[in-house]
Amino acid sequence: xxxxxxxxxxxxxxxxxxxxxxxxxxxxxxxxxxxxxxxxxxxxxxxxxxxxxxxxxxxxxxxxxxxxxxxxxxxxxxxxxxxxxxxxxxxxxxxxxxxxxxxxxxxxxxxxxxxxxxxxxxxxxxxxxxxxxxxxxxxxxxxxxxxxxxxxxxxxxxxxxxxxxxxxxxxxxxxxxxxxxxxxxxxxxxxxxxxxxxxxxxxxxxxxxxxxxxxxxxxxxxxxxxxxxxxxxxxxxxxxxxxxxxxxxxxxxxxxxxxxxxxxxxxxxxxxxxxxxxxxxxxxxxxxxxxxxxxxxxxxxxxxxxxxxxxxxxxxxxxxxxxxxxxxxxxxxxxxxxxxxxxxxxxxxxxxxxxxxxxxxxxxxxxxxxxxxxxxxxxxxxxxxxxxxxxxxxxxxxxxxxxxxxxxxxxxxxxxxxxxxxxxxxxxxxxxxxxxxxxxxxxxxxxxxxxxxxxxxxxxxxxxxxxxxxxxxxxxxxxxxxxxxxxxxxxxxxxxxxxxxxxxxxxxxxxxxxxxxxxxxxxxxxxxxxxxxxxx
Numbered sequence: 001x002x003x004x005x006x007x008x009x010x011x012x013x014x015x016x017x018x019x020x021x022x023x024x025x026x027x028x029x030x031x032x033x034x035x036x037x038x039x040x041x042x043x044x045x046x047x048x049x050x051x052x053x054x055x056x057x058x059x060x061x062x063x064x065x066x067x068x069x070x071x072x073x074x075x076x077x078x079x080x081x082x083x084x085x086x087x088x089x090x091x092x093x094x095x096x097x098x099x100x101x102x103x104x105x106x107x108x109x110x111x112x113x114x115x116x117x118x119x120x121x122x123x124x125x126x127x128x129x130x131x132x133x134x135x136x137x138x139x140x141x142x143x144x145x146x147x148x149x150x151x152x153x154x155x156x157x158x159x160x161x162x163x164x165x166x167x168x169x170x171x172x173x174x175x176x177x178x179x180x181x182x183x184x185x186x187x188x189x190x191x192x193x194x195x196x197x198x199x200x201x202x203x204x205x206x207x208x209x210x211x212x213x214x215x216x217x218x219x220x221x222x223x224x225x226x227x228x229x230x231x232x233x234x235x236x237x238x239x240x241x242x243x244x245x246x247x248x249x250x251x252x253x254x255x256x257x258x259x260x261x262x263x264x265x266x267x268x269x270x271x272x273x274x275x276x277x278x279x280x281x282x283x284x285x286x287x288x289x290x291x292x293x294x295x296x297x298x299x300x301x302x303x304x305x306x307x308x309x310x311x312x313x314x315x316x317x318x319x320x321x322x323x324x325x326x327x328x329x330x331x332x333x334x335x336x337x338x339x340x341x342x343x344x345x346x347x348x349x350x351x352x353x354x355x356x357x358x359x360x361x362x363x364x365x366x367x368x369x370x371x372x373x374x375x376x377x378x379x380x381x382x383x384x385x386x387x388x389x390x391x392x393x394x395x396x397x398x399x400x401x402x403x404x405x406x407x408x409x410x411x412x413x414x415x416x417x418x419x420x421x422x423x424x425x426x427x428x429x430x431x432x433x434x435x436x437x438x439x440x441x442x443x444x445x446x447x448x449x450x451x452x453x454x455x456x457x458x459x460x461x462x463x464x465x466x467x468x469x470x471x472x473x474x475x476x477x478x479x480x481x482x483x484x485x486x487x488x489x490x491x492x493x494x495x496x497x498x499x500x501x502x503x504x505x506x507x508x509x510x511x512x513x514x515x516x517x518x519x520x521x522x523x524x525x526x527x528x529x530x531x532x533x534x535x536x
Contacts, residue, residue: 011037077226078134078141082126083116084150084164091152091233094268094300097335097383103150107333109380112149123164127171131223143514144172145227154236162207165228165248169214169513172223208247215249215513224514227251229292235272237280242287246529249513252290254326255280259299260310267301269337278319282432285455288463288510288530292373293322297358298330298350298387300341304358311362315370321431323453323466325366326374329355331387333379342386349387356390360397363404369427369438369453371407410448411470422449422487424494433457439494441487452491454498462504463530464495489522500535508532 011033018029033039089096089104096105106113119125127146134141146168153161218225230245231254245253255277259265262273284291293314297307314320332342332349341347350358359375366372375393390396397404427438440451450469456462469488499507509531511519516526524531 008037008039011039077143077145078131078139079145079147080127080130080134080141081112081147081149082123082130082168083113083121084123084148084153084156085121085160087151087156089151090155090236091271092269092337093271094337094341095296095330097333099335105151106149107379107383109383110378112378116150123167124171127168128175131172131175142223143226144223145229145512146225147229149231151231152233152236153230154232154241159202159204159207161244161248162204162211166207166211166214168228169211169218169225169249172225173214173217173221175223211248218513219516221514224512225249226512226514228512229254231256231294233272234276234280237276237283239283242283242289245289246287246510249529250289251510251512252292252324253284254292254294255284255322257293257322258296259302259307260313260320261302261306264299264301264306268299278432281320281322285432285434285465286457286461288455288465288508290323290453290466292324292326293320294326294328296328296330297355300330300338300347304350304354307358308361312365315365315367318430319432321429321436322370324371324373326377327359327362327372328374328377329388331377331379332385333383334385339385352388352390355388356393356396359393360400360402363397363402363406363409366404366406367427367429368405368407368410368440369429369436369451372404373408407448407451410442410446412443412447412449413470426494426498431455434461437495437498439491439498441491450487450491452495454495456499456502456504460504461508462499462502462506462535463508463510464492465510467492467495467509488518492522496533496535505534505536506532507535 014036015029015033018025020026020029083103083106086101086103091104093105097107098104099106099108102108102113102117108114108117115129116126119129131141131144148164148168156164228248228250229252230248230250232241234255234257237253237255257277258268258270260274260277265273281291295311295314297304302310314322314325330338330349332339332347338347342349363372375397376388376391378391381389381391422441422443425440425442427440429436429438434455434457437454437456438451439454441449443449448470451466452464452468453466454462455465467488469491496507508527509519509524511524511531516531519531520526522533524533526532
């Protein structure tokens with residue numbers, strides 16, 4: 001009699017040899033095989049793990065059908081969110097929930113928080129846990145965008161920040177994807193780095209030196225960190241803070257903006273005003289960072305009309321002009337001052353209809369050079385006492401035929417194209433005392449294939465703030481789709497020509513650590529924390 005492992009192996013082999021054209025076929029084959037071998041119906045992750053164990057390949061169509069949440073890597077990168085440990089926040093915002101042993105403004109039943117708690121908030125363990133999950137679900141996360149959340153990064157103890165980022169890079173460098181027995185995880189010999197307590201007897205300089213060593217390793221390792229995002233408050237942005245962020249390898253900063261009305265910010269006890277938002281935005285852009293704004297429709301003191309006016313101002317007032325937007329509609333949760341206001345009848349959230357109509361109006365006026373990352377924050381419904389509980393608002397709007405020209409709504413996805421079959425469309429606009437060029441490559445079908453953000457400032461600064469080619473994530477040497485088709489080089493060449501024609505001698509790039517090697521091949525050299533190239 002065959003043991004269970006032999007049955008599973010035979011079942012997997014039979015499934016791989018079956019003719020499967022779509023997800024319906026896949027489910028039918030799964031059921032047929034489960035019945036034949038007396039097994040439970042395989043999950044997609046179990047099939048992928050079985051394939052890894054057998055060291056067999058997957059045809060591209062089946063691989064696509066098995067991949068769970070393919071959208072995760074459809075933008076060309078694998079986003080990995082990690083949380084810092086709970087630490088006091090300098091803000092006292094009215095809407096912010098406070099929960100014991102959870103970072104300020106987060107809830108213990110949010111998916112990302114639950115994962116972090118399971119990992120003991122250890123950055124090394126969190127990164128490897130997420131990479132393992134991505135691979136088990138059919139993704140190939142060789143290009144990692146690390147997104148560090150957990151409140152105001154700038155307020156954390158300095159040595160803890162160095163230790164934290166050091167472990168992020170060490171986790172990627174030491175991650176090992178083994179096909180033997182289907183095991184996925186870290187190498188057996190774990191670096192002592194992971195054993196160092198945050199405030200052990202190491203100086204900041206020692207931690208910094210270790211970090212630089214790990215960053216150099218990451219330039220040539222398989223799992224490369226091509227972007228690092230940190231979130232903070234506008235009133236904590238200064239030259240010293242941004243220089244340190246660059247040392248960490250940060251390329252994008254998320255700002256808790258919430259609104260552009262000083263009265264509304266004051267009422268909600270935000271602790272800063274519009275001036276701090278504008279100043280922070282200008283400084284961030286001049287350092288080359290991509291800038292993401294968190295905005296909160298429905299705050300106490302606001303109305304749908306005021307919120308729409310605020311959103312329009314984001315892109316008509318050159319003091320702002322964010323690159324990306326996250327909508328975080330205001331909801332009532334226990335543990336916040338807003339909860340008490342709501343109980344006292346002093347606050348009433350927007351209805352679902354009001355919120356939907358507002359966001360539809362906002363999406364319709366969003367410029368092509370902006371990416372709307374989120375429409376709704378991932379707060380579980382059971383934690384929302386009052387306010388929006390619609391979690392699939394983006395899908396609802398797509399079903400209703402809402403037209404949006406933001407980056408996310410136009411990006412190519414897994415659409416195939418010829419490298420010669422596109423056109424350039426360059427949008428230039430003034431922002432924070434400089435001139436921005438959004439150089440985009442668009443297909444005949446109006447799909448966004450890739451883009452480059454070039455910033456020119458009168459003081460002789462020409463800097464590429466972002467270079468991104470969209471499409472399904474393809475590892476180096478893998479099947480050619482949009483990425484690795486030479487489009488990035490073409491876009492960067494266009495940026496170089498613009499800067500040269502405007503009489504700039506040097507072009508800088510705010511490069512993620514893991515893609516420094518790519519820019520070296522194009523003639524750039526590392527200077528301090530930026531890649532640079534002489535244009536003349």
